[in-house]
Amino acid sequence: MTREKLRIGLFGFGCVGQGLLDVLNSSKGFKADIVKICVKDRTKKRSIPMSNFTFDKYDILNDPSINLVVELIDDAEEAFSIVTTAMKGGKNVVTANKMMIAKHFKELVEMQEEYKVSLLYEASAGASIPIIRNLEEYYDNELLYSLRGILNGTTNYILTKMYNEGIAYQEALKEAQEKGFAESDPTLDVEGWDAKYKLCIISGHAYGLFLDPGEVFHYGIKTISKFDIQYAKEKGFKIKLVPYVGKTNESTITSFVLPRFISHDKYLYNVDNEYNGVITEAAFADKQFFCGKGAGGHATGSAVLSDISANSYGYRYEYKKYQQGTVLNYTRNYKLEVYLRYQNEKDRELFGFEEVSEYFSGKFHKYVIGVVNLENLYALRDKLSDMDVFIVNTGRKF
Amino acid sequence: MTREKLRIGLFGFGCVGQGLLDVLNSSKGFKADIVKICVKDRTKKRSIPMSNFTFDKYDILNDPSINLVVELIDDAEEAFSIVTTAMKGGKNVVTANKMMIAKHFKELVEMQEEYKVSLLYEASAGASIPIIRNLEEYYDNELLYSLRGILNGTTNYILTKMYNEGIAYQEALKEAQEKGFAESDPTLDVEGWDAKYKLCIISGHAYGLFLDPGEVFHYGIKTISKFDIQYAKEKGFKIKLVPYVGKTNESTITSFVLPRFISHDKYLYNVDNEYNGVITEAAFADKQFFCGKGAGGHATGSAVLSDISANSYGYRYEYKKYQQGTVLNYTRNYKLEVYLRYQNEKDRELFGFEEVSEYFSGKFHKYVIGVVNLENLYALRDKLSDMDVFIVNTGRKF
DSSP, X not given: OOOOOOEEEEEOOSHHHHHHHHHHHHOSSOOOEEEEEEOSOSSSOOSSOGGGEESOTHHXXXXXXXXXXXXXXXXXXXXXXXXHHHHHTTOEEEEOOHHHHHHTHHHHHHHHHHHTOOEEOGGGTTTTSOHHHIIIIISTTOOEEEEEEEOOHHHHHHHHHHHHHOOOHHHHHHHHHHTTSSOSSOHHHHTTHHHHHHHHHHHHHXXXXXXXXXXXXXXXXXXXXXXXXXXXXXXXXXXXXXXXXXXXXXXXXXXXXXXXXXXXXXXXXGOOTTEEXXXXXXXXXXXXXXXXXXXXXXXXXXXXXXXXXXXHTTXXXXXXXXXXXXXXXXXXXXXXXXXXXESOHHHHXXXXXXXXXXXXXXXXXXXXXXXXXXXXXXXXXXXXXXXXOEEEEOOOOO | OOOOXXXXXXXXXXXXXXXXXXXXXXXXSOOOEEEEEEOSOSSSOOSSOGXXXXXXXXXXXXXXXXXXXXXXXXXXXXXXXXXXXXXHTTOEEXXXXXXXXXXXXXXXXXXXXXXXXXXXXXXXXXXXXXXXXXXXXXXXXXXXXXXXXXXXXXXXXXHHHHHXXXXXXXXXXXXXXXXXXXXXXXXXXHTTHHHHHHHHHHHHHHHSOOOOGGXXXXXXSTTOOHHHHHHHHHTTEEEEEEEEEEEEETTEEEEEEEEEEEETTSGGGGOOTTEEEEEEEETTTEEEEEEEEOSSHHHHHHHHHHHHXXXXXXXXXXXXXXXXXXXXXXXXXXXXXXXXXXXXXHHHHHTOOSEEEEEEEOSSOEEEEEEEEHHHHHHTTTTGGGXXXXXXXXXXXX
């Protein structure tokens, strides 16, 4: 392999874009030429001379000397337009935009094939953790039973704060926002959307199925109360937001995003603050665990740089599991044991518990632990955010 | 990339060879043809028909239809002869033999270049953990401060037993031998040689320096006592055997293998039994942790299969850090704080403690905690195994 000389057009110069520049400037081994940076805001002060910037995306997209587009903007639909235009124009692309990939996954995979270009997006899931590349390259022939982990730094930061300091959700959220770990509109993070998009991307590489995010149940931490944290603490658990994907039989997988109790002897227990962690369980490699920073300009920037560097060697995902075509079906007909904290018996009835192993009723709180079908949770998905309940996957076999 | 049809000649059919066969047979996505298996023992019962075997290595090495040699024998010198003959004959090679690689590292790197062949050896360090490939591909431009971890399953199994069950070293060793986690001659494992060879391989990919194992200080767990475990427990620590490599300045690294105190909030604390774990600390990705099974036929076999599969796509290590040539020097002039349990004041004097922060003297045991120079430990290396002492790196900054 020989290295291709990269001439980069960069879209976006926020936290990750700036982080990438820092990482690039400090990298001894690798030089890439950032030809132009396209940004939206004409008035924002920039850390480098304005001559580096453009406000017209076609300055990059129509420049034949640019052979790699690095897309790091927030807006998923605009990102999709940029990325697909670049690919159609024969440019390779590196992106960190999970929402865009998850929503257009199959199309983006097919376009790579059609236009003979490479689209890399390691930073889109788990930031600095090289989970996509490892699933693609290293576990290409491994029989993967399941994958779960902590993929959202914002919620993990909030949950860590609540656990360590005994503060309420709103207070922890506010602090996360002040420290830059949560957006002013935290919806995508705290409702579990972000974790779900990442889960869908990972599922594509782990099992070769490109899931429609709309088909995957997600639930966040918006309604968590001090009582829930207190309950977990007394039992020796922390609560973490844990996306899961796993096989239900040879050719079928299920997946969901739910808070989960984690006991102190588990790997994820010590994954705190903005850190992410991923656990794979496989037939031969058995249990493996990857952990690293899941957010931040430099951590994400370093993942973007790895993709840029891989690009210079002509690397592209081969979607090996998709090519193998072993897993063909997706199901939500899957039972799991959950803790449900609630107020109103009518709410509880909606869940259709099949077995109840514990029930508690106090003056201010009630909870029940029992088995529900994922299909029932999915059917309730639009109601859940308005209900005075909190759901936690116990993670127990039953 | 297109897949090359692999025709494999396999050397060795012990635990890992058998494990590889199991993994290969169960792999849906990948078929490789094992043409011949070369073994030494003519009388041993085999799990597959004898027609698969040969006792003459040239049946494989001289067979032009075989394009990949997989070397999984114990004997490092014989392995070196097989591997180099295969490479000279234009065959790609996959091996798991850490002693062979560590002892002939530079030569093996140069031969790959000279004979235009690929030598892969992911299973040689950390078994199922893809640490080499990640260092090579994913962290190729990352400024790596240090790497440390648990790389030897045998000692970790023994230390876990001693900690959990309060039993003595000899008893734990015996149990490890009965369960197949330790060899009848456990020297290479319990004295730290095995961990050192792995550390040297990792250092080659992390920093591009091919260290002479003879230059690297190693110390094992042979002289650990119940007192040491008890001391650690009281302080909230476990003792783990932790190889370390790290930068001392821009162009210099140091490395060593020493037992280390691990507190309960550290990643390595929960890496027990035969599991391995690796922590990297880098400028931008920050702290990352990889964990998985470090021993066993299937875990190691799955790593070998990953290399075989990578081979079919034409993958080879590029030794990018070596090409970059940023790190050029190795030093043992490095201070670290250690716990030394000892009996005899004369022994203690040999270590040349520069600062002492704690000293304990009891009827049966004495210990001192203080700063020593790695150079001093290295100078004592031949005497240490006969001294009634035990050394633990406290891991503390001072």
